[in-house]
């Protein structure tokens with residue numbers, strides 16, 4: 001069994017992951033499936049939007065020159081949304097119009113029905129109208145040929161709406177990475193299937209990792225939990241390889257005799273980029289590549305698996321999708337007391353955050369064991385307590401990676 005040689009410094013490992021990540025190919029993706037992806041090209045307006053002058057209200061289209069309070073108008077036609085009127089508006093005439101209806105020939109204003117005597121074949125105007133009143137002009141929103149979205153923009157709901165106004169049925173985006181998640185460990189039991197026998201635990205990592213991958217915008221699926229047996233593991237990894245851009249395993253990556261993930265990957269021709277990081281939680285992290293596929297061997301300890309996903313896998317997935325905002329936001333924080341780092345590795349300490357006059361105050365969420373899943377539900381950020389120092393003094397600034405971005409609002 002191979003032991004760790006020299007552990008890699010955390011920033012070097014972070015950089016190596018990104019340096020060995022490539023953008024996935026550009027694909028014309030249906031509008032409804034583009035959420036969270038990044039545009040590969042600038043997008044231009046194909047039409048003026050709105051395409052025609054239209055009414056902002058339900059009421060009547062009139063000539064503003066005639067529109068004095070107290071005057072009576074004759075209704076000669078109607079213009080609901082989607083069906084332009086056939087007639088034009090002459091002096092003393094009006095056309096019944098609804099919101100979104102095309103402004104008829106001759107009219108230059110619309111009046112709300114509330115400012116008239118009501119719906120009918122004729123009506124009396126209660127309030128005068130000015131030219132252009134309640135008219136939404138053609139091209140007010142976008143004009144044909146304008147660049148409406150820049151390459152690199154992340155597609156959210158407003159971008160989908162804007163592209164749809166221009167008739168785009170698909171968008172040129174970097175393809176969504178396909179992540180296959182495989183948890184390993186003979187002790188693992190599928191949640192919801194049966195009670196635990198002695199020595200067993202429920203498989204929480206594969207569910208957590210799939211959720212994190214989807215949060216990052218990737219497509220992700222779980223494979224079954226594979227037992228710590230070389231044949232089973234090899235078959236599972238081969239199955240994952242059929243569809244995956246990124247294979248993420250959990251467990252079996254440390255130095256125990258049952259830790260077979262690394263040797264199995266190497267047997268399958270995966271090239272090791274690094275194994276072992278001077279980082280807690282997540283010392284045994286493995287990163288490798290084979291052709292276009294990338295492999296992350298996350299440690300089995302649930303907190304280590306989730307923290308390593310956030311700090312290493314998430315930026316890689318975002319890079320593959322062409323997203324500019326690859327990492328979590330980082331802010332300087334301080335502690336009220338001295339904090340000791342006794343691990344000899346960079347400690348990503350789970351902390352809560354509170355905004356104070358001096359900046360962000362960090363407090364440890366409590367015990368920092370790598371198996372304490374509940375601690376992650378209380379953490380707002382990971383404070384990076386460096387390996388070279390043995391800790392930080394009260395009030396000293398420290399960089400923290402913010403996990404709950406809503407905290408910063």
Ligand SMILES: Nc1nc2c(c(=O)[nH]1)N[C@H]1C(S)=C(S)[C@@H](COP(=O)(O)OP(=O)(O)OC[C@H]3O[C@@H](n4cnc5c(N)ncnc54)[C@H](O)[C@@H]3O)O[C@H]1N2
Pocket residue numbers: 183184185187188201202203204205206250251252253254255256259281282283284298299300301302304370
């Ligand atoms: N002699 C040494 N032992 C260990 C070292 C070391 O340097 N020398 N490093 C420790 C560190 S740090 C970590 S982290 C763990 C990681 O080990 P593995 O990646 O091999 O993980 P396992 O041993 O398979 O599991 C660790 C722990 O996590 C539980 N686990 C595993 N999979 C799941 C899952 N899918 N859901 C929930 N929990 C899971 C597993 O039962 C173990 O309790 O190694 C240390 N040891």
Ligand code: MOO
Pocket residue numbers: 279280281282283284299301304370
């Ligand atoms: O570094 Mo391991 O990740 O303690 O827990």
